[in-house]
Amino acid sequence: MKFFEKYESIVSQQQFRYVFLALLCIFTITLFPVNWDGNEENYFQLSYKTVEPTAFPENHAIFDASRGRIVPEFLIGNLVKYLGYETSHAIVRILAIFGYAFALALLFRNFKFRVVDATLIICAFILAGQQLFGGAWLFRGGESKVFAYIFVFLSIHNCLNQKHITALVWLAAATYMHFLVGLFWTVFIFSTVFFYQKNILKLLQYAGIFTLMMSLLLALLVPELLIKTDVVADYTSDYIYTRIRNPHHTDPFQSLYVFLASWAIGIAKLIIIICFGVYCFKKDSTNWLSALTWVAGLYLILFLIISFFDRNTLFFGKFYLFRPTGLVLLFFIMLAVIQIRNSITSNTPYYFVTLFCVASALLPIAKEKVLQIKTPEPRYATAELIETVRNNTNENEIVLLDPANKWDTKAIQLVRDIPRPTLVEWKFVPTQKVDILRWRNLMNLKERLFEQGCDYANAEIKYFIIFSVQRYEPFSSCSEILYKDENLIFLQIQT
Incomplete structure (x- = not known):
């Protein structure tokens, strides 16, 4: 019961409630369920097929034998089975709205962010494209990775309060919801924990606990990596998945033109963010978020190096090595807001900048949503x-x-x-x-x-x-x- 009492006491605090309500308004605008995106079409049908395979004919376009998404597929699939696609879609989006608002309000509380700070952070993040490179996003749809990010935020909140086992539990939940999101941020977060603790035995203990919690999922995934097949195509599965289907997410080194046009600017931004994280850490070595930012940034540099040497075999492409850029960008904006807030003498320019970001980020989205509600576009299937x-x-x-x-x-x-x-x-x-x-x-x-x-x-x-x-x-x-x-x-x- 103490676990829930802790969150109840936080919710009762006035500033938390104001920030939560502000974030709730923002995410209602960005995630309100008036339309579907392509990812949702894929994952909702795949989830329904997992729990009700007989509802799909033999040559249906949705097929994937991977069990890596077994938990979200079971949850969403049963929603679709009993409530239908449209109601399930609305429920998942609404849960995402409330989940993001609660988890981020909780995280922001650690930095004493006010409503204006929280609003500026999220709107600036949306304006910045929600990622550095690789096409990641956080606040555009309702799918399993959204809930994984929510659990990651809860994990970071617990790490900031020295509750590392609770943080591990949230990271395990994130990994069950989305294997790559959870795994990447488990490595990043506990690398940062180790950086502060310098205790290898403690790190091994955390790794053992996490591995134990993940044993069920690992038992399903490891055989998939080792599977052999007689099916033949014109290219290897890694080449097909990475270079043919998902190069915008996974393949920065397919050509010099693509690298310069689509990746180089984002990589330059990443280097700036790492330097800024180090600068903030040197100013205040207790600033855990600054350490996490540059640690995660250095891992992304390592992933770029791996991707360069893997540019011919493309083995690592399927792991979406650049997915973490979204959160790294968000943490950079949080650090920037902390620095600005601590250095300004007048709040007036700060409020004007926030209003500009709100108008620029949210008004176009709100206008589009209102138009879709008033005059919804008919589907092709009349x-x-x-x-x-x-x-x-x-x-x-x-x-x-x-x-x-x-x-x-x-x-x-x-x-x-x-x-x-x-x-x-x-x-x-x-x-x-x-x-x-x-x-x-x-x-x-x-x-x-x-x-x-x-x-x-x-x-x-x-x-x-x-x-x-x-x-x-x-x-x-x-x-x-x-x-x-x-x-x-x-x-x-x-x-």
């Missing part, structure tokens, strides 16, 4: 399209979706909306080795079918959805249009 698909296809016949709109969320939603299997989708790349190779082979088949049309007929796939008249041209001499509107064409190959 009632007439769904009825046409049902009337012209058998239950297990594949309807192949045009890969031209692979980043369009409304196109991605057709996988869930069309009552037929869609075979494969660019967005829904699996993480297990065998499935990555299968995904690549199916994507190659899909590309050939759409590029060559009638010249590359496949007896097993007769139904296609195409997103433009130009894309219809290769099929014009051998197909019948069953449905057409301003967004798409649904056709059948005539044999």
Whole structure:
């Protein structure tokens, strides 16, 4: 009971409540569940498939045998099973809103941040893009990594209060929610703890406790890394996953142009952040956050070096080595606010800067959300399209979706909306080795079918959805249009 009493006493404090309410307003704006993103479409369907596999046909585009997300998949999958997709999506987003507000208000309390400080930190973080490089984010959607970050914040709060075992428990929870987020920050946080304690036996004790708590998940994941397969594709699974599908997240050294255009500025920012963290630490060696910031930053430099030497084999790409840049940026902004707050003599410019950040960060998001509520964009899967698909296809016949709109969320939603299997989708790349190779082979088949049309007929796939008249041209001499509107064409190959 003492565990909960501690949090109850904090919640009762007035300043905490004000900061919590301010953060609640911010995250309600950023995370209010008026629309889905592509990641949510993937993970919610994958979660439902985990608990209800018979609800999905054999050639469904969602497939991934990896058990690394077993806990969030079980939780979200059961939500979808009993409440449906839309209600489950709303619940997860609302939990994320309250979770972030509570965990960050708790963390900010350690630094005596006021409402204006907390507001400035989060809005500046949003304006800065929520990451340095590698395409990470914290406050855009509702998925398992969001809850992992919430648990990481709770862990850091406990570390700041010298409660290291409790911090480990929260980090274990984070790792079960998202293996990479939890594992990275366990290493970073307890490297910082070791930096202060200089006690190798204590560190080994912490490592043993954490490993024991993670034994169930490790028992599922280690065999996946060692799996061998007879499935063959044009490239290795690591190359497919890293360089073909996820280079924006994982592959800074694919070419000099890509490095300079997409990564170099972020890396320069990281070096500045490390130097700033060291500067803050030298000013006050008890500033635990400054130590964590430069320790995590140095790990990211190490990961860049590893990635450079791994640029041909790409073994480490699947571990998303640059995911931690988001929190490193957030901690830098927190440190900057501490330094500014301690050095200013007048609050007036500080308030103006905060108002500017609030307006710049939140007004565009709020405007977009209001427009989506007032005039929601119709989905591509109209009632007439769904009825046409049902009337012209058998239950297990594949309807192949045009890969031209692979980043369009409304196109991605057709996988869930069309009552037929869609075979494969660019967005829904699996993480297990065998499935990555299968995904690549199916994507190659899909590309050939759409590029060559009638010249590359496949007896097993007769139904296609195409997103433009130009894309219809290769099929014009051998197909019948069953449905057409301003967004798409649904056709059948005539044999």
